[in-house]
Amino acid sequence: MSIDYSARIPNNVALSDNRRLQRALESWQPNYLRWWRELGPEGTQDSDVYLRTAISVESDGWANFGYVKMPEYRWGIFLAAPQAELTIAFGDHRGAPVWQEVPGEYRSPLRRLIVTQGDTEPASVEQQRHLGHTCPSLYDLRNLLQVNVEEGRHLWAMVYLLHAYFGRDGREEADAMLERHAGDPDKPRILGAFNEKTPHWLAFFMFTYFTDRDGKYQLATLAESGFDPLARTCQFMLTEEAHHMFVGETGIMRMVQRTCEIMNELKTDDPERIRASGVIDLPTLQRFVNFHFSVSLDLFGQERSTNAATYFTTGLKGRYHETRIEDDHRLLDTTWPVSMCKEGAIVCEEQPALLALNERLRDDYIVDCQRGLNRWNREIEKQGIDYRLMLPHRGFNRRIGAFTDVGVAPDGQVLTPDAWARQTHDWLPSDEDHAFVMSLMQPVTEPGKMASWIAPPSRGIHGQPLDFDYVKFP
Numbered sequence: 001m002s003i004d005y006s007a008r009i010p011n012n013v014a015l016s017d018n019r020r021l022q023r024a025l026e027s028w029q030p031n032y033l034r035w036w037r038e039l040g041p042e043g044t045q046d047s048d049v050y051l052r053t054a055i056s057v058e059s060d061g062w063a064n065f066g067y068v069k070m071p072e073y074r075w076g077i078f079l080a081a082p083q084a085e086l087t088i089a090f091g092d093h094r095g096a097p098v099w100q101e102v103p104g105e106y107r108s109p110l111r112r113l114i115v116t117q118g119d120t121e122p123a124s125v126e127q128q129r130h131l132g133h134t135c136p137s138l139y140d141l142r143n144l145l146q147v148n149v150e151e152g153r154h155l156w157a158m159v160y161l162l163h164a165y166f167g168r169d170g171r172e173e174a175d176a177m178l179e180r181h182a183g184d185p186d187k188p189r190i191l192g193a194f195n196e197k198t199p200h201w202l203a204f205f206m207f208t209y210f211t212d213r214d215g216k217y218q219l220a221t222l223a224e225s226g227f228d229p230l231a232r233t234c235q236f237m238l239t240e241e242a243h244h245m246f247v248g249e250t251g252i253m254r255m256v257q258r259t260c261e262i263m264n265e266l267k268t269d270d271p272e273r274i275r276a277s278g279v280i281d282l283p284t285l286q287r288f289v290n291f292h293f294s295v296s297l298d299l300f301g302q303e304r305s306t307n308a309a310t311y312f313t314t315g316l317k318g319r320y321h322e323t324r325i326e327d328d329h330r331l332l333d334t335t336w337p338v339s340m341c342k343e344g345a346i347v348c349e350e351q352p353a354l355l356a357l358n359e360r361l362r363d364d365y366i367v368d369c370q371r372g373l374n375r376w377n378r379e380i381e382k383q384g385i386d387y388r389l390m391l392p393h394r395g396f397n398r399r400i401g402a403f404t405d406v407g408v409a410p411d412g413q414v415l416t417p418d419a420w421a422r423q424t425h426d427w428l429p430s431d432e433d434h435a436f437v438m439s440l441m442q443p444v445t446e447p448g449k450m451a452s453w454i455a456p457p458s459r460g461i462h463g464q465p466l467d468f469d470y471v472k473f474p
């Protein structure tokens, strides 16, 4: 499974043995590079960036670090190593050997899954392309660009599957990945959250904490797929995804830390005075948590979903850590508790587990999200400040599913439409919040220096010091 870096497209799938496929991907490559130049990161395309590149897919030591100009980054096709005699772990085909080719009858749902996942990858690069102009430090700029090149590689991962296994339809879908654009009124990205702007670094850290984590959960379910090339692709993508969530979690932690330091210095919890010192007050951070958490919850889809049931029954998409779950892996007569709103109150009802798979995945996700909040709250507590960040109720601010159009307060109280309208500005970032955050976004590009609103990280990248030249401008 070693990676061939001498090829035009680095890969560990013996691409040179399949000339047709190789040629098809080589003709997609210039379109990808054009897209990267036009809609990838702004202002840093000719900079030398200290990036990691995959050199193997083994769990230890898979990365190489060095300066790269991003358009020369070696994007390629890397799949986790195959396992011998692997069988499908769930659904009607449980126990049968995993598929190395697409089963004809599942061709279109499988393609839809791959296209939907693939579309999110370049979307986030587009959403984040302006952020380089306002980086809080070179360390953070480098992390942003690392996330961006890896999202680009994730697009390569999905495009490979489309080209290799879906013939002409797959090639057309691969082209369409570069034709839809985040926020484009005529050809938007497929999922709502991937058409929103990422206007500033607070939104970026929230996005990488909450929305990349949705990505982790979607990839984890596809990593269980009975279609082995998809499973192995996603297994390797997950190792890259971990860094994206690290960027979000530590970014928010460093903001919390800096804000608490200022609160202690000034001995105040007055948001106006805190803001006047050039940091983001905790209630504002809470409003951004509320927003990004709720839009990310929508990405899991309807609570009851026959599509999700079909994906599971047919062996295309499993549950989170499917093989570690102890049950029959078919879910024919089990139930799962699902929250919904009935007659003005939130109730929890047992639903057929097979139909509730989206909700189950959302449950796993919520538990995972809470871990970061616990860490941020420990920092607030350590600094002796009486404030705690909280995840809002799952029904808060939803656009998809049972809570759409129901006014649910962060604490789970169901509100009248009037009461909801009166209080949303306490709970969601206002235009004024955004304007304030934007006012802080002044670029800091001197090695080792940090913007006023964020504490330095506890360590540098790959053992380098904090004042390392992570990005060298031409």
Ligand SMILES: [Fe+2]
Binding pocket: 121, 150, 151, 154, 215, 241
């Ligand atoms: Fe990704």
Ligand SMILES: [Fe+2]
Binding pocket: 151, 212, 215, 241, 244
């Ligand atoms: Fe990501």
